[in-house]
Amino acid sequence: xxxxxxxxxxxxxxxxxxxxxxxxxxxxxxxxxxxxxxxxxxxxxxxxxxxxxxxxxxxxxxxxxxxxxxxxxxxxxxxxxxxxxxxxxxxxxxxxxxxxxxxxxxxxxxxxxxxxxxxxxxxxxxxxxxxxxxxxxxxxxxxxxxxxxxxxxxxxxxxxxxxxxxxxxxxxxxxxxxxxxxxxxxxxxxxxxxxxxxxxxxxxxxxxxxxxxxxxxxxxxxxxxxxxxxxxxxxxxxxxxxxxxxxxxxx
Amino acid sequence: xxxxxxxxxxxxxxxxxxxxxxxxxxxxxxxxxxxxxxxxxxxxxxxxxxxxxxxxxxxxxxxxxxxxxxxxxxxxxxxxxxxxxxxxxxxxxxxxxxxxxxxxxxxxxxxxxxxxxxxxxxxxxxxxxxxxxxxxxxxxxxxxxxxxxxxxxxxxxxxxxxxxxxxxxxxxxxxxxxxxxxxxxxxxxxxxxxxxxxxxxxxxxxxxxxxxxxxxxxxxxxxxxxxxxxxxxxxxxxxxxxxxxxxxxxxxxxxxxxxxxxxxxxxxxxxxxxxxxxxxxxxxxxxx
Numbered sequence: 199x200x201x202x203x204x205x206x207x208x209x210x211x212x213x214x215x216x217x218x219x220x221x222x223x224x225x226x227x228x229x230x231x232x233x234x235x236x237x238x239x240x241x242x243x244x245x246x247x248x249x250x251x252x253x254x255x256x257x258x259x260x261x262x263x264x265x266x267x268x269x270x271x272x273x274x275x276x277x278x279x280x281x282x283x284x285x286x287x288x289x290x291x292x293x294x295x296x297x298x299x300x301x302x303x304x305x306x307x308x309x310x311x312x313x314x315x316x317x318x319x320x321x322x323x324x325x326x327x328x329x330x331x332x333x334x335x336x337x338x339x340x341x342x343x344x345x346x347x348x349x350x351x352x353x354x355x356x357x358x359x360x361x362x363x364x365x366x367x368x369x370x371x372x373x374x375x376x377x378x379x380x381x382x383x384x385x386x387x388x389x390x391x392x393x394x395x396x397x398x399x400x401x402x403x404x405x406x407x408x409x410x411x412x413x414x415x416x417x418x419x420x421x422x423x424x425x426x427x428x429x430x431x432x433x434x435x436x437x438x439x440x441x442x443x444x445x446x447x448x449x
Numbered sequence: 450x451x452x453x454x455x456x457x458x459x460x461x462x463x464x465x466x467x468x469x470x471x472x473x474x475x476x477x478x479x480x481x482x483x484x485x486x487x488x489x490x491x492x493x494x495x496x497x498x499x500x501x502x503x504x505x506x507x508x509x510x511x512x513x514x515x516x517x518x519x520x521x522x523x524x525x526x527x528x529x530x531x532x533x534x535x536x537x538x539x540x541x542x543x544x545x546x547x548x549x550x551x552x553x554x555x556x557x558x559x560x561x562x563x564x565x566x567x568x569x570x571x572x573x574x575x576x577x578x579x580x581x582x583x584x585x586x587x588x589x590x591x592x593x594x595x596x597x598x599x600x601x602x603x604x605x606x607x608x609x610x611x612x613x614x615x616x617x618x619x620x621x622x623x624x625x626x627x628x629x630x631x632x633x634x635x636x637x638x639x640x641x642x643x644x645x646x647x648x649x650x651x652x653x654x655x656x657x658x659x660x661x662x663x664x665x666x667x668x669x670x671x672x673x674x675x676x677x678x679x680x681x682x683x684x685x686x687x688x689x690x691x692x693x694x695x696x697x698x699x700x701x702x703x704x705x706x707x708x709x710x711x712x713x714x715x716x717x718x719x720x721x722x723x724x725x726x727x728x729x730x731x732x733x734x735x736x737x
Contacts, residue, residue: 248620251629258534286626298621300614307604311614314607315626362625 232419289365460692485666521641677725
């Protein structure tokens, strides 16, 4: 469904993504794991096209020179040069790192802004669905985005992304800084979303253990390069992966 | 009583000047220094439509608003979009566009005392012993209606919500499929239409002169800085603050101090609370 080949991103001369090939099939959950600065967010920004915007703004402000190379195909179409809004229209929706909730809007309004691409009927249906999978959101729907806890913000960010009618949802570090309980809730919801909305999901995370059970296929990023990839069982049985991303010491 | 009535009228007028400016800045972070020029331009467009083409007053008003909106959007689409995000260049380019419009009008012969728009309704009434003409009352009514409509527009329509999203976090809005360039053009179009609306309400109270463009710009900037750049609520509140301060100055100090009030308000705000009453400078904390 989504296939990126030979992705390379340079910030000035620093290589942030090194020749990455990544693919995600319809209805699949793909995990991308890596430490801080491994290039996870850069990858997500590149796939969603936000990198184009960052590049343009940096260029205008005379800041960093960012170079993006490689090719992204989506449903057999080359989308490498499309703007983020055009990619979103085709169904590639990014739920960004740090969530980026609209702080001065209420929960409901955040969701309604998210429904920009949806028809009124779709928006209504999806809004109901979001409140179904995150009942906590319905109780606080009048509260301002800036007053939400981290977990609530993350639920809202995912809900807002769903409102944009994704066909492939990019979740960038959805579990960052959340309690194990909230992590479990979100992981369960992620799987439900995949099953019930029939969409593909690419999820990045530093620590693989909570996400791994729902992942179909995984990539391990290190210093901008994909050092390993494989179906869940393959990665799970690899001793290096176990020690680095599961905290399991082999004896 | 006189102070109360004329203070309110003056405040609403200031709010009308400033809302367009605040809207453009709020959505696309563009300090639109051509705002005053668009204000004057729409006045002259209306005058031309009525007097040269002989159109009905109401039709001319609607046409002038649409034309000004389109001109604003075109300025953004063809000039300002290229320097998006470079604040100093944006100020210079938009001010240059404003200068070109204003001085172009002056060069084109639009000067002198002959250019006036008729009032919507002639005559005056008296409220609690103070005589007020209908046009001024109408300004208050239209101002209140504009604020209410803007509030509804930004909360209940698809485009309005998208503009609100853009205003808060442009990149997050992009991720949801909102085309930021298109929205910036739309915001500039609406902002220009608001400038035109202000012109059409307020110009019948006097002559249309090119110099008004510069004054309106300064007043709009003063209101927006005091209220906090980009905040619409702040703009309305600070319009009342400055509006009443101006009327009090006129009553107790003399009319020629009126313009000083706005400039003094800018200076005081920048010294005491640079982010303004409802500024967004809190965002700075997060970036650190």
